[in-house]
Amino acid sequence: MSEEIQVSVRGEENVTVIDLVGDVTTFAEEAINQAYQSASADGAKNIVFNFRENDYINSAGIAILIGVVTEARKRDQKLLMTGLSAHFQKIFRMVGLTQYADLYPTVTDALASVNGETAA
Template structure:
C-alpha cells in the first residue's frame, strides 16, 4: 500500500518594513518550486544593498534544491553589500543546516526582528496603551 502525500503549493507574501523586505514563505520549497522562488528572490536582491528577511516558519518542507535557492540569495545579497536574515524556529531545519555545513553561513533567527514587525528595534514593545 502506498501512502499519498498532499502537496502544499509554495506561496509567498512580501512586505517592506523599516527599509527591509520581508518575504514570508508558505508551503514546500523543493525541486518543483525552487525555480519560481529563485526568480522571485533574484528580483528582490537585484538592487544595491538589499536587506532581505525570509520567514521560513510557515514552510512545511525544504529539500536540497530549496537550500540551494537560499544559498543563491545569500550570495547575491553579500555580493551587493546587503544583508540576509532567515527566520525559523524549526529544530529540524537547524539540524539540516548543521548537517550540510550551512549553520554558520546564514544569519538565523527564531523570531522576526522587531524592526521588521514595524517597530523600531531600539524601542520596547508597549504592554498596553492608556
Template structure:
C-alpha cells in the first residue's frame, strides 16, 4: 500500500545514463535508487542523470539517499546531474547544499545539452 510509490526506469540517451524517478523519494526508495545507480555504474556509465517526475514528496530520508549517490559519484569519478525537480525541491536541494555538487537542470533536454557541452 503505502510504500510502493516510486517507479524507477533506466535508459540511455546521447552517452548519458538516465535514471527516471517517478513518484515519491522517501525511505522506501533506497533499494530502488541504489540498485539503479549500481546497474548503470556496472555498465560503465560516466554521465548519470537523475530525472525526476511527479515528485511531490521528497523527504529528508530521500535526501539522505541522494547524498549517498553523490558520495559514490564523487568517489567513482562520474558526473551527476538532476532534472525535473519542482521549484520547491530545487530550493530544498540548494538549502541542503546538494546543488553545489550536482548540476540541477529544469528538464531532461537541458541536462543533456549540459552534459554534451561538458564532454566537448
C-alpha cells in the first residue's frame, strides 16, 4: 500500500542534496539511511533533505530523520530541509526537529544560506 520512496543523492556547491520522492514512513528507513551514509562516506558537511511538497510523512518517518540528526551531530554535519509543505513545516516545528535542522523553501534557498549568498 505504501508508495515506495525514491531517494537519490547529488552534489551541489558545498552541499550534498538528498532528494526524497514518495512516502516518508517506516518503509523509507533503509533508503534514507543508505543515502545519508553514502553522502557521509563522500565527506558531506552540509546535507539538504529535499522533500516533494505533497508527499506523506508520518511520525515514523520523522523518527528516521531524528536518527539521521543523531548521526549528523556526531559527524559535525549541518542538516537543512527543503520542499516541505506549510503543514509539515508546522509538524516538524511541533516535535522540535527544527532545533536541529533549518528549513528552507527550496534547495536554491538552502544553497544560498550555506554559501553566504542572498537568495534571489
